Amino acid sequence: MRLSRRLAILSGLSAVVAGPATASSQGDPLPSWNPGPVKQSIIDFVAKVTRPGPDFVPPPERIAVFDNDGTLWVEQPLYTQVAFALDRAGEMAAKNPALREKPAFRAAADKDLAALAKLDEKALIELSLATETGLTPEAYRALAATWLARTHHPKLATPYQRLVYQPQLELLAYLRAHGFRTYIVSGGDVEFMRAFAENTYGVPPEQVIGSSQKAAYALTEGRAEVTFRPELGSLDDGPGKPVNIALHIGRRPVIAVGNSDGDLAMLQYVAGRAGPSLAVLVHHDDDTREYAYDRASHIGRLDKALDEARERKWTIVSMKSDWRTVFPRP
Amino acid sequence: MRLSRRLAILSGLSAVVAGPATASSQGDPLPSWNPGPVKQSIIDFVAKVTRPGPDFVPPPERIAVFDNDGTLWVEQPLYTQVAFALDRAGEMAAKNPALREKPAFRAAADKDLAALAKLDEKALIELSLATETGLTPEAYRALAATWLARTHHPKLATPYQRLVYQPQLELLAYLRAHGFRTYIVSGGDVEFMRAFAENTYGVPPEQVIGSSQKAAYALTEGRAEVTFRPELGSLDDGPGKPVNIALHIGRRPVIAVGNSDGDLAMLQYVAGRAGPSLAVLVHHDDDTREYAYDRASHIGRLDKALDEARERKWTIVSMKSDWRTVFPRP
Numbered sequence: 210m211r212l213s214r215r216l217a218i219l220s221g222l223s224a225v226v227a228g229p230a231t232a233s234s235q236g237d238p239l240p241s242w243n244p245g246p247v248k249q250s251i252i253d254f255v256a257k258v259t260r261p262g263p264d265f266v267p268p269p270e271r272i273a274v275f276d277n278d279g280t281l282w283v284e285q286p287l288y289t290q291v292a293f294a295l296d297r298a299g300e301m302a303a304k305n306p307a308l309r310e311k312p313a314f315r316a317a318a319d320k321d322l323a324a325l326a327k328l329d330e331k332a333l334i335e336l337s338l339a340t341e342t343g344l345t346p347e348a349y350r351a352l353a354a355t356w357l358a359r360t361h362h363p364k365l366a367t368p369y370q371r372l373v374y375q376p377q378l379e380l381l382a383y384l385r386a387h388g389f390r391t392y393i394v395s396g397g398d399v400e401f402m403r404a405f406a407e408n409t410y411g412v413p414p415e416q417v418i419g420s421s422q423k424a425a426y427a428l429t430e431g432r433a434e435v436t437f438r439p440e441l442g443s444l445d446d447g448p449g450k451p452v453n454i455a456l457h458i459g460r461r462p463v464i465a466v467g468n469s470d471g472d473l474a475m476l477q478y479v480a481g482r483a484g485p486s487l488a489v490l491v492h493h494d495d496d497t498r499e500y501a502y503d504r505a506s507h508i509g510r511l512d513k514a515l516d517e518a519r520e521r522k523w524t525i526v527s528m529k530s531d532w533r534t535v536f537p538r539p
Numbered sequence: 540m541r542l543s544r545r546l547a548i549l550s551g552l553s554a555v556v557a558g559p560a561t562a563s564s565q566g567d568p569l570p571s572w573n574p575g576p577v578k579q580s581i582i583d584f585v586a587k588v589t590r591p592g593p594d595f596v597p598p599p600e601r602i603a604v605f606d607n608d609g610t611l612w613v614e615q616p617l618y619t620q621v622a623f624a625l626d627r628a629g630e631m632a633a634k635n636p637a638l639r640e641k642p643a644f645r646a647a648a649d650k651d652l653a654a655l656a657k658l659d660e661k662a663l664i665e666l667s668l669a670t671e672t673g674l675t676p677e678a679y680r681a682l683a684a685t686w687l688a689r690t691h692h693p694k695l696a697t698p699y700q701r702l703v704y705q706p707q708l709e710l711l712a713y714l715r716a717h718g719f720r721t722y723i724v725s726g727g728d729v730e731f732m733r734a735f736a737e738n739t740y741g742v743p744p745e746q747v748i749g750s751s752q753k754a755a756y757a758l759t760e761g762r763a764e765v766t767f768r769p770e771l772g773s774l775d776d777g778p779g780k781p782v783n784i785a786l787h788i789g790r791r792p793v794i795a796v797g798n799s800d801g802d803l804a805m806l807q808y809v810a811g812r813a814g815p816s817l818a819v820l821v822h823h824d825d826d827t828r829e830y831a832y833d834r835a836s837h838i839g840r841l842d843k844a845l846d847e848a849r850e851r852k853w854t855i856v857s858m859k860s861d862w863r864t865v866f867p868r869p
Binding site: 400 | 602730733743754756765779784786787789790808
């Protein structure tokens with residue numbers, strides 16, 4: 210009898226016999242997670258809230274929110290979206306030399322890392338807004354998708370789109386199989402994420418919440434279109450995350466997964482839910498397979514959230530110890 | 540054989556025999572809609588996009604957006620939300636007499652209709668914002684739900700919450716039964732609508748898009764809460780509707796239903812979808828059972844949208860002719 214067939218039978222049996230769910234009795238829905246207290250805490254929580262009992266959560270309330278950069282895919286050495294914005298700004302400056310008068314565009318066009326490092330936040334935000342301005346969401350997503358498919362990560366030498374975490378793909382699917390709707394709530398631009406979230410994570414556009422640009426509607430020569438304006442709409446980071454969850458979802462989620470101080474408010478908000486909740490923090494401590502960083506990192510700094518997670522006994526995932534594999538097989 | 544059993548068998552048969560769907564062959568999913576071209580156009584459209592063929596729309600793209608005031612429930616003689624805001628402002632002024640120094644609060648507290656009529660839009664918006672400021676979404680919704688359950692409409696002498704249109708409840712259910720996700724996209728306050736949309740319309744909080752106040756997150760004495768600030772976030776009316784659809788849903792819907800010029804941009808946006816789309820406009824022409832108003836109305840003005848709907852052959856619903864019943868039976 211093939212192993213897969215035996216597992217299927219065991220899995221069928223486990224549905225009719227009483228007893229706590231364990232990884233093995235279910236045919237292991239999270240094979241890329243190593244056995245241990247972290248994996249078990251996730252499985253126990255999902256069992257607790259989906260079975261009849263005092264902690265049962267009705268399906269409409271089963272909402273799980275995930276940060277993206279550093280939680281679902283690699284965020285070092287530069288947020289992927291920033292790498293895209295710099296490439297696109299360089300292309301824009303090549304087509305329109307007048308843009309080279311702006312130091313940010315000139316630095317991007319020349320791939321002048323020293324000049325880029327000297328730019329202040331205002332110049333970087335202005336550059337990022339400019340790369341989206343005047344485009345429809347569809348046009349911007351098409352540009353991002355094309356770039357993502359062809360561009361490789363500088364250290365890991367793999368297309369960015371494949372630098373998603375296999376254990377998290379399994380966790381997303383596992384939660385959906387238990388009636389959860391999985392949302393992304395990330396500081397990244399909402400349209401940049403929508404360019405790949407449905408194909409890559411199985412998260413549809415309406416379940417992607419992110420930072421956003423203001424937009425305008427116009428009917429021009431019979432074409433009804435929404436296009437982006439050069440103004441920040443919402444910054445979906447830190448306290449902006451619970452605010453946007455309240456606005457877009459309108460319910461306090463049951464599960465939150467993040468990896469940095471930018472996720473702390475979201476984790477607190479979910480942990481403060483009346484009823485059961487699960488707050489999960491991914492700790493990047495794997496310099497061999499990915500990166501190791503926390504308190505001193507400029508990107509994805511994890512400092513206050515690490516202390517608070519330890520104090521409140523949230524689930525802290527060690528990438529090194531808890532993840533058997535990090536990336537999907539090519 | 541009981542009628543319901545016969546209908547079930549007929550309905551089963553209709554699924555296997557070829558031919559266009561008609562109301563009768565399906566056991567009439569829209570019994571409160573009178574037979575005629577309007578009802579048939581809706582049924583034909585849904586059949587066309589949900590059956591294999593050139594106009595098939597995959598389930599993830601099946602999104603229908605509905606305006607609320609005047610489309611799903613009564614909006615005359617005053618938006619229900621404004622009636623609530625005035626009552627709540629009056630209660631606030633009774634508890635805090637200092638508020639009486641503001642003309643809008645004084646007029647609300649004294650139910651001084653002449654004074655209220657003289658207030659400018661800025662004063663009314665300020666009053667509306669004040670009634671929500673400092674509250675969490677949950678607390679505000681609880682106040683709204685209590686008020687809705689106990690307050691009667693001035694002319695129709697029925698609790699506001701029951702002044703929803705029975706034909707539209709059937710349409711919402713019919714679309715959901717065909718794999719559509721039904722969204723509300725309304726100028727009304729998002730939290731006011733969330734107070735009743737799930738129970739009344741079967742539309743969950745995450746599928747309610749409306750005007751919104753800005754909010755702030757804070758962890759205070761261990762409690763993680765989002766509370767509203769006295770500032771408008773988004774005005775979800777006119778061109779604000781397609782902009783918010785793009786931001787919140789991230790796909791162009793397939794069906795849009797509205798009733799006023801405030802819905803015109805949304806109807807255009809949906810009608811401009813690549814692929815099949817259905818734009819529906821409810822015309823209030825029934826002064827006996829509800830109200831008759833269009834071009835000259837201050838509330839729910841229907842002027843440009845009526846012309847454009849006729850020109851573009853959108854589906855125009857006559858409340859008088861197309862709706863067999865208007866309200867649910869008590």
